[in-house]
Amino acid sequence: MATNANAQASNIDLTTPARLTGAEIMWATLAGEGVTQVFGYPGGAILPVYDALRKFPNIHHTLVRHEQGAAHAADGYSRASGKVGVCIATSGPGATNLVTGIANAMLDSIPMVCITGNVSSKVLGTDAFQEVDITGITLPVTKHNFLITHAEDIAPAIRYAFQIAKSARPGPVLVDITKDAQQATAIFDFEAAKPRPVRLHPMRKVEEADLAKAAELIRNAKRPVILAGHGIIESGAEEAVRTLAERTQIPVALTLLGLGAFPASHPLSLGLMGMHGESWVNHAIQEADLLIACGMRFDDRVTGTTLTYATNAKKIHIEVDPSEINKNINVDIPLTGDLREVLELLLPRIPSHDGAAWLKTINDSKGASAVRDIKNLPDDGHLYAAQVINDIWRITKGNAIVVTDVGQHQMWAAQYYHHEQPRTLITSGGLGTMGFALPAAIGAKTACPEKEVWVIAGDGGFQMTSSELCTIAQEKIKINIAIINNGFLGMVRQWQEFFYDRNYEATPLLSPDFVKLAAAHGIEGVAVHTRAEVASAIEQARSAPGAFLLNFMVEQEDSVYPMIPVGSALHEMIRRPGRSPLVQSPEDE
Amino acid sequence: MLHTFIAYVEDKPGVLTRVASLFRRLNINIHSLTVGHSEREEQSRMTMVCEASAEAAHRIRASLYKLEDVVDVDDIAQAPSVTRELALIKVAATPHTRSQIFELVEVFRARIVDLASESMIIEMTGVESKIEGLIQILSESDGRILEICRSGKMTMRRGHHTSGVLKAMGAAEDDQSETGDDPEESFQ
Numbered sequence: 001m002a003t004n005a006n007a008q009a010s011n012i013d014l015t016t017p018a019r020l021t022g023a024e025i026m027w028a029t030l031a032g033e034g035v036t037q038v039f040g041y042p043g044g045a046i047l048p049v050y051d052a053l054r055k056f057p058n059i060h061h062t063l064v065r066h067e068q069g070a071a072h073a074a075d076g077y078s079r080a081s082g083k084v085g086v087c088i089a090t091s092g093p094g095a096t097n098l099v100t101g102i103a104n105a106m107l108d109s110i111p112m113v114c115i116t117g118n119v120s121s122k123v124l125g126t127d128a129f130q131e132v133d134i135t136g137i138t139l140p141v142t143k144h145n146f147l148i149t150h151a152e153d154i155a156p157a158i159r160y161a162f163q164i165a166k167s168a169r170p171g172p173v174l175v176d177i178t179k180d181a182q183q184a185t186a187i188f189d190f191e192a193a194k195p196r197p198v199r200l201h202p203m204r205k206v207e208e209a210d211l212a213k214a215a216e217l218i219r220n221a222k223r224p225v226i227l228a229g230h231g232i233i234e235s236g237a238e239e240a241v242r243t244l245a246e247r248t249q250i251p252v253a254l255t256l257l258g259l260g261a262f263p264a265s266h267p268l269s270l271g272l273m274g275m276h277g278e279s280w281v282n283h284a285i286q287e288a289d290l291l292i293a294c295g296m297r298f299d300d301r302v303t304g305t306t307l308t309y310a311t312n313a314k315k316i317h318i319e320v321d322p323s324e325i326n327k328n329i330n331v332d333i334p335l336t337g338d339l340r341e342v343l344e345l346l347l348p349r350i351p352s353h354d355g356a357a358w359l360k361t362i363n364d365s366k367g368a369s370a371v372r373d374i375k376n377l378p379d380d381g382h383l384y385a386a387q388v389i390n391d392i393w394r395i396t397k398g399n400a401i402v403v404t405d406v407g408q409h410q411m412w413a414a415q416y417y418h419h420e421q422p423r424t425l426i427t428s429g430g431l432g433t434m435g436f437a438l439p440a441a442i443g444a445k446t447a448c449p450e451k452e453v454w455v456i457a458g459d460g461g462f463q464m465t466s467s468e469l470c471t472i473a474q475e476k477i478k479i480n481i482a483i484i485n486n487g488f489l490g491m492v493r494q495w496q497e498f499f500y501d502r503n504y505e506a507t508p509l510l511s512p513d514f515v516k517l518a519a520a521h522g523i524e525g526v527a528v529h530t531r532a533e534v535a536s537a538i539e540q541a542r543s544a545p546g547a548f549l550l551n552f553m554v555e556q557e558d559s560v561y562p563m564i565p566v567g568s569a570l571h572e573m574i575r576r577p578g579r580s581p582l583v584q585s586p587e588d589e
Numbered sequence: 590m591l592h593t594f595i596a597y598v599e600d601k602p603g604v605l606t607r608v609a610s611l612f613r614r615l616n617i618n619i620h621s622l623t624v625g626h627s628e629r630e631e632q633s634r635m636t637m638v639c640e641a642s643a644e645a646a647h648r649i650r651a652s653l654y655k656l657e658d659v660v661d662v663d664d665i666a667q668a669p670s671v672t673r674e675l676a677l678i679k680v681a682a683t684p685h686t687r688s689q690i691f692e693l694v695e696v697f698r699a700r701i702v703d704l705a706s707e708s709m710i711i712e713m714t715g716v717e718s719k720i721e722g723l724i725q726i727l728s729e730s731d732g733r734i735l736e737i738c739r740s741g742k743m744t745m746r747r748g749h750h751t752s753g754v755l756k757a758m759g760a761a762e763d764d765q766s767e768t769g770d771d772p773e774e775s776f777q
Contacts, residue, residue: 135603136606139606139607139610140610140614143655143657144656144657147602147603164657201651201654201655202654202661202662203650203651203654321651321655322651322654323648323651323652323655325647325651326644326647327644327648
């Protein structure tokens with residue numbers, strides 16, 4: 001990740017216009033935008049770009065093993081750092097392999113710039129070798145995309161792409177550059193390539209009257225709940241939300257992507273809401289008389305059936321994207337604008353408030369489940385994923401960046417790893433992309449080399465992108481990998497158990513010996529079978545100089561509780577059955 | 590209800606796909622779509638008509654604005670406006686049957702723009718119902734309809750009039766013209 005040892009300062013000057021090739025212009029523009037790291041995979045149609053890379057020693061290129069890995073790594077880089085992630089691929093299959101990663105970033109509003117090479121403009125549309133209409137393919141999964149056929153258009157397109165990716169609701173932008181545009185020359189003028197100022201969405205508005213009404217609702221609410229989403233992190237509104245919560249003593253429920261936006265240890269933090277949220281969180285939402293939605297979009301995993309969602313609550317929706325207003329849930333007061341800016345307008349109108357009665361009601365509803373203490377459970381000879389994840393949390397003191405894959409382990413990580421800081425949970429929320437964790441962790445570690453990074457993945461998802469182990473080896477990145485190995489595609493198996501008469505069709509899963517697989521890549525690892533080994537294995541991984549893989553052989557048919565079945569109301573959850581050893585007393589949920 | 594969206598878009602390749610893709614994603618059928626140059630330099634004007642709920646219409650408008658190439662969007666639902674459609678209708682007509690068609694054309698205030706030995710082309714401008722009326726009468730007459738080409742609706746908001754002026758200008762005849770203009774919905 002450090003710049004090349006034989007690095008010499010780039011001989012391209014951003015302040016003086018000069019004649020360069022399109023490929024050089026591409027890199028020079030990235031450098032001008034502050035890019036020091038890209039993830040990519042070369043190929044014929046992008047070769048001029050790769051050829052020019054040696055002139056830019058301040059930009060490090062990480063070679064992935066599959067282009068999907070490049071997109072996820074750029075995504076993880078962005079989520080960990082807050083910067084725009086950049087990935088590069090060639091035309092045709094290189095470009096189509098990016099698509100899942102681009103869609104993943106689109107659904108989770110992650111700022112990314114994806115650059116693809118394409119065949120020469122003279123043969124565009126002729127089914128030339130490795131030609132694909134990638135701007136057409138990615139149209140619905142990008143914020144915007146560009147097809148560039150002239151060298152002089154490269155700098156303006158890339159600068160515009162960065163602006164689009166970062167502004168308002170962030171998202172991925174693709175720039176497709178034909179090979180002849182990379183090879184041709186043009187005058188590079190970084191300043192002149194500056195895009196026009198951001199055009200604010202004309203339907204964004206925060207009316208004085210609405211602010212007054214919102215403040216009045218907040219002042220008079222008896223049972224208010226703040227719904228904290230990913231927008232808090234994207235807007236940098238953590239402090240403003242905390243001020244609002246503390247001043248009014250309003251409890252805070254978090255979406256999956258919101259975890260970390262409000263400290264888990266804060267007395268007002270309720271924790272994860274929605275499908276796998278704890279019962280008291282969802283009950284509090286259902287009983288609320290006011291919901292203050294901050295940078296969240298009432299996703300179906302958060303609301304359950306919308307017909308019975310918080311029917312008695314007035315709803316204030318603070319959201320940057322006007323197309324989200326009344327999309328899933330009708331709201332009483334929409335405040336469309338940047339969350340931090342809106343809260344800064346709202347806060348002066350909110351006096352401090354005592355919410356003790358409502359907080360006590362919520363606390364009383366927690367019952368025994370609130371004191372569930374997994375690490376002190378007696379060792380019954382079985383190993384449970386929740387214990388593993390809770391131990392990782394305890395031993396890392398909650399300070400690690402946790403990158404999860406998708407499935408049961410993801411929900412256990414959300415429940416049992418308690419995040420105090422934003423950007424410490426990196427997870428695929430909207431698209432639910434299996435195979436996300438390993439490449440995204442490469443991106444996260446590259447962005448934050450000083451941070452401890454843990455991958456938590458299932459045995460299924462890990463195999464989707466396990467080829468990226470070799471990227472870790474080649475880059476000599478220190479990542480700790482915890483595989484929650486239950487021999488099943490666990491979440492699908494859980495659905496089959498609950499909703500398909502335990503017909504475990506296509507979910508039992510054979511895996512390679514992950515420890516040997518790691519060893520084949522020169523990565524150390526151990527398998528963990530018992531509760532007694534967990535803590536020492538985690539410590540062993542942490543103290544190892546290089547990447548380390550832990551293969552946790554956990555209980556095969558464990559399920560994530562509580563669970564709201566699709567189409568059910570938020571309060572109609574499937575609770576932990578009494579037989580579960582994770583339940584300490586019968587009234588535990 | 591029927592919504593007419595007007596969008597000013599950058600005159601660039603691919604813009605039509607981006608706009609159309611947005612309707613496709615919501616599984617909304619576009620009844621008609623017209624595109625052409627506008628009074629603004631390097632910007633085209635699109636008129637799109639579709640059936641959509643109020644919620645869907647709000648989303649379409651908000652989502653249209655999110656497209657980088659879309660500059661302005663207006664949703665004319667009930668607002669006072671002028672709507673016209675152009676139709677070219679080719680009918681089979683021999684010297685024997687011509688006069689009857691001439692009469693119909695006269696009644697509908699349409700025009701004959703091409704006259705051949707076995708066919709003629711009628712040009713008709715008007716609101717949708719008028720064009721459909723002519724097509725229906727023609728199909729019931731001796732002349733066989735050979736081809737129909739319709740432009741789709743073009744819509745423009747009326748200026749600010751007193752209601753008396755609106756009436757005098759025949760606004761009430763237009764099927765889209767009602768009172769209840771929401772000034773917020775128009776271009777700023």
